[in-house]
Amino acid sequence: MNLDELREEIETIDREIVEHIAQRTYVAETIANVKRDQGLPTTDESQEQRVMDRAGENAQRFDVDDNLVKAMFRLLIELNKVEQRESR
Numbered sequence: 001m002n003l004d005e006l007r008e009e010i011e012t013i014d015r016e017i018v019e020h021i022a023q024r025t026y027v028a029e030t031i032a033n034v035k036r037d038q039g040l041p042t043t044d045e046s047q048e049q050r051v052m053d054r055a056g057e058n059a060q061r062f063d064v065d066d067n068l069v070k071a072m073f074r075l076l077i078e079l080n081k082v083e084q085r086e087s088r
């Protein structure tokens with residue numbers, strides 16, 4: 001593959017990453033509604049820990065830097081928490 005083709009491949013992957021972030025955010029909004037209906041707080045620290053542990057395991061499985069992957073998941077969780085608080 002030449003440089004342009006490789007960059008096209010990255011472009012497709014980048015779009016898919018954003019699509020997955022949007023899907024994750026959508027599911028988290030649905031979770032927020034369930035938690036609101038059940039009178040539960042927006043933040044669930046034990047669930048956040050499970051998400052972070054899983055991120056580290058998946059990073060190792062795919063041989064990428066687990067600190068960087070965990071930093072990305074921390075941002076995704078914070079994004080959801082801001083949206084969940086604002087929608088209350």
Ligand SMILES: O=C(O)C(=O)C[C@]1(C(=O)O)C=C[C@@H](O)C=C1
Nearest residue numbers: 028031043044047048051077080
């Ligand atoms: O699982 C939940 O309860 C969510 O709201 C989703 C999520 C996440 O982004 O993974 C966000 C905030 C919570 O503190 C825990 C996890």
